[in-house]
Amino acid sequence: MIQQVTTTESDQTLDAPIAPADHLVGKSCRRVDGQEKVTGAALYGADLFPNSAELFASVVRSEHAHANIVSIDATQALEVAGILGVYTHADVGGTNIHGLIRRDHPALASKRVRYFGDSIAVVVAKTERAAKLGRDKVAVTYEPLPVIATMEQAIAEGACKLYPEGNVMGDKRIRKGDVERALADSHVVVSDTFFTQTVDHAFLDIEAGTGHWDGQVLTLYVAGQWVHEERRLIALALGLPVEQIRIIQPVTGGAFGGREDISIQIYLGLAALKHQGKTIALRYTRSESMRARHKRHALKIESTFGANADGMLTAAKIVVYSDEGAYASTGIAVMRKAASHATGPYCVPNVEVDVYGVHTNNNPTGAMRGFGACQMAIAYEGMMDRVARALDMDRETFRRKNLIQSGDTVTTGQRIDPVSVGLCLTKAIQKFKDQPYPGSDHLPAHIKRGWGMSAICFGLGYGDGFPDCSRARVELSDSGIATVYTGGVEVGQGLLNAMMQIAGEELGLPFESMRIVAADTELTDESGSSSATRQTYFTGNAVRMAASELREQVLDIAGIKLKVHPHEITLQHGWAYETSNSNNRVRMEKICTEGLTRGYSLKATALFKPRTIVEIPNTGQSPRAFITYLFGAHVSQVLVNIETGEVKVERHIAAHDVGKAVNPQSVEGQIVGGVAQGLGMALMEEVTYRDGRIMNPGLTDYIIPTIKDLPPVEAIIVEHDDPGGPFGAHGVGEPPLIGAVPAILSAIYDATGKAPCELPMSPERTWRLINEVCENDPLSKVF
């Protein structure tokens, strides 16, 4: 019956003209998750509780930054009404260890705690109140150890060792040319030291989720950034085969790298295994979230740059100390990224970079938007301003002399083509100069205006030979609906739309005919992490490849129906028609029905796995350290109150080469949002520690930008097809933040005549910079 109705309908519309080609790539289709998000219907982790939570878990955390555990006594906790169990390391069936690159982080500490957030036990109770009360009654006896609060303490002679092999986690170097000689021969040599701060992701959707074990499968509804890798880590820690774990990503309220490390998954899994048949719920408070989670690395960057009298850079010597905190997390990748981005998009013939990762008893530090690359941009762009001034040369001219051009190499020796950083800088500065800011020119004497710029590059993907691939599956149904299956997670960035639009473009389908299933380890194949600005490029390519294979099936079937060669067929807006005679046409539904009848699968899967080449350990050189490079340039204009140190960003322009904007609205959202986080990092955000304890574990004192802090941000989308990307697209997630911070600092330098080197430039730090007040430094000392 239904079949007939469909046929009649399509016959009736046969005479109607086919809707014009609806190019989904390049179109700002309404977000597929928009409706549920604006009505409150979207279910984030904690939103699952009212309908599913049967038992509640809570986590016992260390009260010391560094201590041996003498004993864990649950007697009193177990006496609390409603408490069903208290579980420690002894109850964990597997390795009890997690860690993204190096497995070093105990899920539940057994002998030793290394930071204030370290977890010790999981309490399960009938109510959340009882679980928390029980948590507070678990008696842990500690033998305190010396707290390593700063990197300086960590590397001091005789320092207490966090690990038997010492407190230096690792190092990473670049060696190119002869730096000492080049510096000796330089016309100017400029040195400065930069201190970047510890930053929290502060995504709004606090860690929360549910776990359920039915005796066969452990099902976890928890937001992560790479569900398949998380499944592996959980399996190892709990001693379950991966086949018996299913992770389903709930709607996710931001990530920014903050969901890359394991958070609540293992606790929920352990509790569920102990309470078969019951759904366990666990959520953090904001303070627990901040206390438990990894942070962005604080870096001390000692930079020396030389240039000749013509303004050409001659050499760079850079030493970086990175606060790795208590556990490795993604620290090794961050060190690599810092090294390979140490001189940014500039030609520097002689380079020496040494990056040292140092363990402390601060929170572990790991992934956050633009890791490593972001901190280094603050240093190299800061140095461009300083060297230009030393040469008495205009900042833009100096940069342009040294920016890489198509075919040039970056620090790692990788040749890049095409290079669009100069184009981005031109567009940003042109906009700045052509459309002057409407603000008043008559400023009171204590208000100074300044503007600054930045030019940045970013190697996309994991790089450095690390396995990096995405899989995708696309299926067509009887009704002509195409469904994309991807393991990639939507965390707000717009992945769902991007993948649907890429597949729809390839299949000539309208957006309304597209569906997507994402981030369910049971239903989707692995697509790597939503990080490293990689999803559009990697999963986008896999989706396009799968859709392209499916397209071939569709063309074959359409060829049979239309009695023409598949090459003569156009797919457009849900129709297939003979390119030279659009009246000879057939709808996608009919093609699909016909195809399924004829035994076509109407399914296709694809793997996209480009290879990068591991860097030579002693020199950091690689012909292909990263799969592709992204470029951007920013201009920022600020007002500085020189009496109080308050800084107001008046205007900010961000130009980014995104290859091709799959969904321009999403791309603009990423650019403006990245600038906002960059503004926060430049001016206000800072996790402060005292002896390893976070002093501001909440949004009252961890300050992030409000609507009144953002100027109108002007996003310039530069489209310079990436030959390797789907429809020329590459990605945009991280570069906007990376570009924003140094541009704002550059503007402060311009306004005050003083070069900032500590972050964030809070009112007090800006005032200190202007007045050269050094004593009683407010910096939370992790250095």
Place this chain on the structure above:
Amino acid sequence: MPDPTPMEIPTMQVACDVNGESFTRDIPVDMPLLEFLRDVLGLTGTKGACLEGECGSCTVLVDGETINSCLMLAAQVNNRSVTTIEGLAAGTELDVIQDSFVATGAAQCGYCTPGLIMSARALLNDQPDISESELLTALEGNICRCTGYASIIEAVKRAHRESQNA
């Protein structure tokens, strides 16, 4: 949510109107309105993110005024009326602000979205004319970590235009 206490928490009966529907429930006296809406009534559209009144994710209207539901006790809304994000759309017909948030891409991760929409709703309820600075002030208590606010400002302006034209 409040930490547990060793004492039994006294309960009380609260009767209130939420999104036009009357509810009477026995609840602990120390229960924040946010928890009441989410965990007792199952209205999870209202979000909690800081529980300090700093982020605005939990914004709802009580008798037409915006408040942070993480800082009001449920007991305090006895005999009052509450409007949450679930109360804005009429069936499948979106409120003009909701529609605008989708149209301008103002909901990225979407977690701040319900709170922002409620703040915008209060602004548009009150004022026929809205200056740029009034708009910014009305939304200053709502933190968004994703968008950089540009698309949100655009959404509220669009909604205002559309409701003027309606």
Place this chain on the structure above:
Amino acid sequence: MFHQPMTFEHALDLRSELGTDATVINGGTDVVVAMNHGAIKPTTFIDVSRIKALRGIEKQNGHLIMGAGVTFADLGKMHFRALREASLSVGGPAIRNMGTIGGNIATASPAGDGCVALLAMNAEVQLSSKARGDRWMPLVDYFIDYRKTALADDELIKAVRVHNNPRSRWYKIGKRGAVNISLVCCAISQNENNKTELAFGCVGPIPKVAPKASALLTGETLTPELIDDVANLVTHEVAPIDDQRGTATYRRAMCSTLTKRLLTQLMEDAPKGDADA
């Protein structure tokens, strides 16, 4: 128990009966934050938010009297510039719809913006008890030490009053463009007799006045030289500390900077005969 008195008299009865066993709550913007942090775990409440009499603002004998339940949103519409701007600098609109001036005074945080503005305006606070009735006291005497006040265990804050017509100025340094906790804030007011008061937030355990600086200004016409002297003097009258929000060095310097800036504004605006609006 949750008590929700509809009259102030009933509230006083409850307060007298329950004393410190009950937590007085109005907007909840301090009380519930502390509850959410687990810092307090009250089980008995006196909710004074339904008492209409506490929401009134009236003029009386050259004074403006504000009920303790007047919200920051209400104060944000007032013509006293310092009080208006201080109130509008508190939180976002939802917080201002909830938070009250009485709550700000009760909490007695050194960062209490409303308290600082009121101190500069020589405000008096009215405390009431069932046993002893009402008493007015200068707000400056009300603050004793860190979060310690003159409020007795059976008393409630009923109202606060200021002289009707001061000229006043306000400035708060925070880390961002809105929803700021003060790093330092300063309020200055001047009455028709040229009596000038200064008050500061976040420069010691309580909201702080600067009597020596005020004395130096009394009866004098503002000149740049006098302003410089006063700005120097205030640095000796404040006792800020280092904390994670900022250092004593910066705060002390800012007291001087803000004093100078706000007094200069008063001086420059004086010929305009400005109404405070």
